[in-house]
Amino acid sequence: MVAPRPPGLKLALLPAQLLALLLAGGVLAGCSDTPPTARPEPSPSRSTQEKSPEPTGPTGTTEPTEPAERFDTWEVGASPLPLRADGFGQVLRTPRELRVRRLRTVDVLPPPTSDRFEGSVHPVTPAFVRRTRLAWSPGCPVPLDELRELRLSFVGFDGERHTGQMVVNASVADDVVEVFRTLHDARFPIEEMRLVTQADLDAPPTGDGNNTAAYACRPSVGTTSWSAHAYGLAVDLNPFNNPYTKGDLVLPELASAYTDRSWRRPGMIHPDGVVVRAFEQVGWTWGGTFRSVSDLHHFSADGR
Numbered sequence: 001m002v003a004p005r006p007p008g009l010k011l012a013l014l015p016a017q018l019l020a021l022l023l024a025g026g027v028l029a030g031c032s033d034t035p036p037t038a039r040p041e042p043s044p045s046r047s048t049q050e051k052s053p054e055p056t057g058p059t060g061t062t063e064p065t066e067p068a069e070r071f072d073t074w075e076v077g078a079s080p081l082p083l084r085a086d087g088f089g090q091v092l093r094t095p096r097e098l099r100v101r102r103l104r105t106v107d108v109l110p111p112p113t114s115d116r117f118e119g120s121v122h123p124v125t126p127a128f129v130r131r132t133r134l135a136w137s138p139g140c141p142v143p144l145d146e147l148r149e150l151r152l153s154f155v156g157f158d159g160e161r162h163t164g165q166m167v168v169n170a171s172v173a174d175d176v177v178e179v180f181r182t183l184h185d186a187r188f189p190i191e192e193m194r195l196v197t198q199a200d201l202d203a204p205p206t207g208d209g210n211n212t213a214a215y216a217c218r219p220s221v222g223t224t225s226w227s228a229h230a231y232g233l234a235v236d237l238n239p240f241n242n243p244y245t246k247g248d249l250v251l252p253e254l255a256s257a258y259t260d261r262s263w264r265r266p267g268m269i270h271p272d273g274v275v276v277r278a279f280e281q282v283g284w285t286w287g288g289t290f291r292s293v294s295d296l297h298h299f300s301a302d303g304r
Contacts, residue, residue: 074095074208076206076208076209076210077206077209078206079206080205080206081205081206081254083205086249088205088253089205089206090253091207091248091250092207093254093257094255094256095208095254098208098240099257100265100266101157101241101267102157102158102189102266102267103157103210104157104158105156105157105158105160105162105191105192106192107162107163109162109163109165111160111161112161117152117180117184117185119152119153119177119180120150120151121149121150121173121174121177122150122151123148123149125144126144128149132195132197133197133199134167134196135195135196135201135215135218136217137217140217140230141231142232145170146170146171147167147169147215147232148168148169148232149165149166150166150168150173150177150214151163152165152166152180153180153184154183154184154190154193155184155188155190156192157191157266161184162193164194164212165193165194166193166194166195166214166215166235167195167232168232168233168235169233170232171301172232175283176214176282178281179278179279179282182277182278183275183278188267188274189238189266191210191211191240191267192211192212195213196215196216205252205253206254207253207254207255208240208252208254209239209240210238210239210241210252212235212237212239213235213236214229214235215229216229217229217230218230220304221244221293227304228300228301233301234302235298235299235300236299237275237297238267238268239251239252239297240252240258241255241258241265241268242267242269242296243255243258244295244296244297245259245293245294246293261296271286276288279299284299284301285299285301285302286298
């Protein structure tokens with residue numbers, strides 16, 4: 001699952017009608033049989049549109065103009081949840097604003113310079129770790145020289161092209177680049193893609209994260225064993241849109257609305273969709289096929 005975004009970072013919510021389409025979930029860590037629920041009525045703030053002033057033409061008539069886009073805001077990571085006995089946040093009803101989640105991407109890296117996919121592979125050095133505060137330490141199971149930084153083009157829920165960043169095991173770097181090339185070309189929307197820091201892992205759960213990420217030196221959910229993420233062999237994609245579920249636990253904790261997989265919304269991963277096919281083509285396993293849990297946002301090279 002993907003690490004929560006540091007508190008205080010604001011994202012803008014796109015109007016639900018603009019698009020047809022995955023840190024407090026995060027690299028922390030299913031298909032649900034939950035029957036379809038009634039679709040919520042759009043909130044006034046999402047459905048309201050403002051029109052730009054109509055200019056007057058030379059003849060004195062008005063010229064039609066496109067309505068200006070109106071964005072609501074949701075402050076991701078701002079409100080820590082009360083804790084359960086197992087240390088996770090309380091699973092609460094999905095806020096109205098997030099039931100059809102489309103938040104505008106905030107760029108961390110410069111956007112791509114062309115309309116074509118851009119993917120590059122770079123070494124991970126001690127200086128890189130210090131600069132980015134990557135969630136790595138000398139006690140982690142993989143040394144830095146076996147990790148690689150990826151910079152990848154992706155399409156946001158805002159329809160714009162952005163540059164994301166993740167760290168993976170060197171042995172799978174080229175395969176992961178090809179997966180995200182496929183998703184970019186299919187215009188599959190991704191909310192954000194940034195590195196997981198130790199501050200992310202230490203932050204209290206807020207249940208609203210949606211970071212697409214890979215490497216994080218941490219145990220598997222509910223265990224003391226290293227996760228596939230700690231080896232750079234797993235990717236979590238749009239975790240809020242594709243939550244982890246086991247019993248009464250949902251991660252991210254505010255993502256219960258997305259356990260209804262019959263209600264198809266942007267950013268969701270489906271068995272017959274482009275995301276599963278892209279990862280299958282490079283031999284990775286989807287967490288939606290796990291037997292003991294349903295980990296819909298999780299893909300791994302080692303089957304864990």
